[in-house]
Amino acid sequence: MSNPERTSPKGTSGFSRRAALVQIGAGLGLTAASEGLAEAQQATAAQAHAAHVAAQAQTTHAVGTFMPKGLNSHEYATLDSMAEWIVPGAHANGSAQFIDFMCSVNDEMKVIYTGGLAWIDDTMRKRTEGSDFLHASKDQQKALLDVIAFRENHSPETGPGIRFFDWTRRMVVDSYYTSAQGIKEVGYIGNTGMATFSVPQEAVDYVMKRIDL
Amino acid sequence: MFQVSRTPQAFDVVVIGSGAGGGTAVKVLTDAGIRVALLEAGPMLTPEKDFKEHVWPYQVDHRGAGSHGEAYFGRQQWGYFSAPNGYWDVPGEPYTVAPGEEWKWFRSRILGGRTNHYGRISLRFSDYDFKPEDGLSDPWPVTYDEMSPYYDKAEGFIGVTGTKEGLRTAPDGNFLPPIAPRVHEQLIQKAGKKLNIPVIPSRMAMLTKAVNGRAACHYCGQCGRGCLTASAFSSSQAMIFPAMKTGKLTVITGAMARELITDGSGKVTAVSYVDKATRTEKQIRCRAVMVAASACESARLLLNSKSPRFSNGLANSGGAVGRYLTDSVGYAMGGHVPAMEGMPRHNSDGIGGMHVYVPWWLHDDKSKDFPRGYHIEIGGGPGGIPQLGTFAGVCSQYQGYGQQLKDQIYQNFGAQVHFAGRGEMIPNKNSYCEIDPDRVDQFGIPVLRFHFKWSDAEYNQVKHMHQTFSAMIETLGGTVSKRPFDSTKEISAGGFIIHEAGAVRMGADPKTSALNKYCQAHDVKNLFVCDAAPFVSQPDKNVTLSIVAFAWRASEYLAEEMRKGNV
Numbered sequence: 001m002s003n004p005e006r007t008s009p010k011g012t013s014g015f016s017r018r019a020a021l022v023q024i025g026a027g028l029g030l031t032a033a034s035e036g037l038a039e040a041q042q043a044t045a046a047q048a049h050a051a052h053v054a055a056q057a058q059t060t061h062a063v064g065t066f067m068p069k070g071l072n073s074h075e076y077a078t079l080d081s082m083a084e085w086i087v088p089g090a091h092a093n094g095s096a097q098f099i100d101f102m103c104s105v106n107d108e109m110k111v112i113y114t115g116g117l118a119w120i121d122d123t124m125r126k127r128t129e130g131s132d133f134l135h136a137s138k139d140q141q142k143a144l145l146d147v148i149a150f151r152e153n154h155s156p157e158t159g160p161g162i163r164f165f166d167w168t169r170r171m172v173v174d175s176y177y178t179s180a181q182g183i184k185e186v187g188y189i190g191n192t193g194m195a196t197f198s199v200p201q202e203a204v205d206y207v208m209k210r211i212d213l
Numbered sequence: 214m215f216q217v218s219r220t221p222q223a224f225d226v227v228v229i230g231s232g233a234g235g236g237t238a239v240k241v242l243t244d245a246g247i248r249v250a251l252l253e254a255g256p257m258l259t260p261e262k263d264f265k266e267h268v269w270p271y272q273v274d275h276r277g278a279g280s281h282g283e284a285y286f287g288r289q290q291w292g293y294f295s296a297p298n299g300y301w302d303v304p305g306e307p308y309t310v311a312p313g314e315e316w317k318w319f320r321s322r323i324l325g326g327r328t329n330h331y332g333r334i335s336l337r338f339s340d341y342d343f344k345p346e347d348g349l350s351d352p353w354p355v356t357y358d359e360m361s362p363y364y365d366k367a368e369g370f371i372g373v374t375g376t377k378e379g380l381r382t383a384p385d386g387n388f389l390p391p392i393a394p395r396v397h398e399q400l401i402q403k404a405g406k407k408l409n410i411p412v413i414p415s416r417m418a419m420l421t422k423a424v425n426g427r428a429a430c431h432y433c434g435q436c437g438r439g440c441l442t443a444s445a446f447s448s449s450q451a452m453i454f455p456a457m458k459t460g461k462l463t464v465i466t467g468a469m470a471r472e473l474i475t476d477g478s479g480k481v482t483a484v485s486y487v488d489k490a491t492r493t494e495k496q497i498r499c500r501a502v503m504v505a506a507s508a509c510e511s512a513r514l515l516l517n518s519k520s521p522r523f524s525n526g527l528a529n530s531g532g533a534v535g536r537y538l539t540d541s542v543g544y545a546m547g548g549h550v551p552a553m554e555g556m557p558r559h560n561s562d563g564i565g566g567m568h569v570y571v572p573w574w575l576h577d578d579k580s581k582d583f584p585r586g587y588h589i590e591i592g593g594g595p596g597g598i599p600q601l602g603t604f605a606g607v608c609s610q611y612q613g614y615g616q617q618l619k620d621q622i623y624q625n626f627g628a629q630v631h632f633a634g635r636g637e638m639i640p641n642k643n644s645y646c647e648i649d650p651d652r653v654d655q656f657g658i659p660v661l662r663f664h665f666k667w668s669d670a671e672y673n674q675v676k677h678m679h680q681t682f683s684a685m686i687e688t689l690g691g692t693v694s695k696r697p698f699d700s701t702k703e704i705s706a707g708g709f710i711i712h713e714a715g716a717v718r719m720g721a722d723p724k725t726s727a728l729n730k731y732c733q734a735h736d737v738k739n740l741f742v743c744d745a746a747p748f749v750s751q752p753d754k755n756v757t758l759s760i761v762a763f764a765w766r767a768s769e770y771l772a773e774e775m776r777k778g779n780v
């Protein structure tokens with residue numbers, strides 16, 4: 001079920017993970033099937049690096065007209081709007097698509113989001129005399145989020161919204177920061193092959209200067 | 214009743230289980246020209262299909278949550294990107310625990326067992342571990358000096374990083390070059406100096422140089438996902454696959470051992486197993502058997518191997534089988550280090566896991582209120598590719614949303630440290646396993662019932678861990694919440710650290726032990742046990758390296774006894 005090949009997005013180079021791994025095997029003198037190890041003396045980190053690059057070559061995110069699978073189109077648009085508030089850039093990143101996908105494969109998750117989004121609309125209507133979240137003004141949206149984004153505002157009236165916002169924030173952040181864009185933004189560098197491992201003095205100095213040890 | 218089919222062919226040795234012990238037995242025995250059949254309860258491992266090394270989270274639609282989002286509801290067995298590993302719950306294979314007690318029994322069902330995934334921390338036991346000076350547990354029937362050459366062999370073959378430190382609590386070995394400490398590890402080394410706590414290069418089974426045809430590490434830090442270049446040790450890739458090429462090894466997967474069959478002379482003549490695919494019983498004949506099914510599974514097999522001659526099960530005339538069950542004492546704590554916020558970004562993947570660690574440092578301190586000791590495993594920094602949940606703590610702590618939340622996430626990425634204590638449990642009479650008289654698994658094999666209790670020795674140790682980690686975190690400028698500390702609530706559940714040992718212990722006296730100093734049953738000359746079951750105690754040093762060393766020694770001894778015609 002959870003086979004990366006099946007889930008390769010459209011519009012990629014067509015270079016499958018399987019093919020990439022076979023290439024790793026070839027590069028390192030490995031044979032296919034169960035014989036994972038052979039004469040690997042000629043293996044170098046450069047070859048491993050090439051294999052990493054190959055394994056990663058298939059990854060681009062298809063952004064086009066998105067049809068939600070777990071939520072209806074209004075729910076999805078509301079979620080997408082909230083996502084952009086939570087992590088600026090989440091809309092362009094397609095972060096809400098991940099949550100929609102989770103709702104499509106997990107009924108418990110779907111209940112959290114359909115229920116939570118309905119609460120958001122209902123609450124907004126009461127606050128604005130009739131506008132749902134999407135049709136409320138930016139200021140009205142912000143005013144509601146400023147309540148439900150903080151535990152200290154908890155009350156019987158706000159509890160469901162705070163709990164829902166916790167889920168949404170957690171999962172928008174999950175989605176955004178496991179995307180290529182988010183990983184780049186947070187500054188993770190790695191998942192590659194190297195011949196040697198070293199730690200830049202600049203990073204050590206930065207930290208040591210900030211603490212008295 | 215099952216239709217029983219017997220193999221026409223008899224093997225020299227049947228090895229049961231393919232983890233660290235079974236893999237070592239397979240390697241040493243086939244190297245000696247002995248014909249071996251290996252029974253593995255799980256499937257064949259196919260690294261290029263089963264390992265998810267190098268895969269970014271966004272290459273998978275569920276990003277690692279599981280195809281039904283299991284991770285979000287705590288229902289994911291093990292991380293999606295991890296190498297096939299096992300879990301505490303195995304469908305169709307239950308175990309029971311005495312009322313009011315807690316024990317978690319981890320089982321791995323895959324060629325290579327837990328070695329495909331384990332942390333690869335490789336520590337020798339110390340001289341005093343074999344001959345306890347405090348009298349709180351029994352001496353082993355071997356000494357450090359007898360085992361040292363086998364540690365040399367084990368380290369030489371699997372490849373272990375390290376440095377010679379001259380510490381009695383962490384004996385030096387046959388080491389590969391160490392790896393440079395990461396930024397947070399250098400910080401912790403400095404804090405350690407201030408607190409008089411040694412922080413030394415870690416001893417890990419990853420190759421900082423090519424060894425025995427296995428390529429040197431390429432430092433992607435993803436050892437836990439399984440290593441396609443076999444640069445991190447696993448018994449599957451380093452021992453079993455090469456042995457398959459010798460023509461001396463027959464691997465039988467999906468084979469759940471049911472019992473050992475003995476003849477009138479009291480020797481094992483065959484192994485009965487359930488072929489899982491067909492749910493039929495098969496028997497495989499052999500001259501000798503090496504049981505390496507994991508400590509408790511090995512005990513279960515022996516206890517289930519009853520005959521008129523061995524009415525309490527095999528190797529159990531002294532009643533030791535199932536007894537002296539231990540796990541490591543576990544406690545962990547993390548902390549945020551403000552000095553690391555916004556650190557210049559760089560590749561800190563390295564080898565999977567820690568580059569430095571803290572060996573036990575208070576062996577000669579008589580003032581502490583617990584016996585024996587613990588080592589500290591160190592984590593922190595970015596910790597590899599961002600995953601689902603990497604920023605859950607930041608979200609929960611800072612709340613809010615928008616650019617401020619993004620800034621907090623950026624500042625906090627990699628700005629934490631993590632300490633995990635792994636300590637010695639004293640074997641006690643309340644901790645053991647036995648056959649549950651009422652239950653069988655899906656194959657009809659009687660299951661284990663566990664009894665497990667920690668004692669004050671362990672609770673006090675956990676309190677000490679908490680004090681040490683707090684001091685470390687505060688020295689690093691972090692804050693520790695001053696909550697009331699209750700050791701009985703904070704200590705790991707028995708079995709949770711997955712270091713279970715004992716249950717078929719070795720010893721000089723057949724009345725109180727099951728095996729002799731070569732892991733050979735006192736009662737049955739052609740029966741050996743070579744996982745952590747033979748271990749008399751649970752030193753504060755992860756057991757895998759010692760499993761390899763003891764299995765190596767047992768296998769050499771068996772090969773020699775077979776050559777002499779004694780087995």
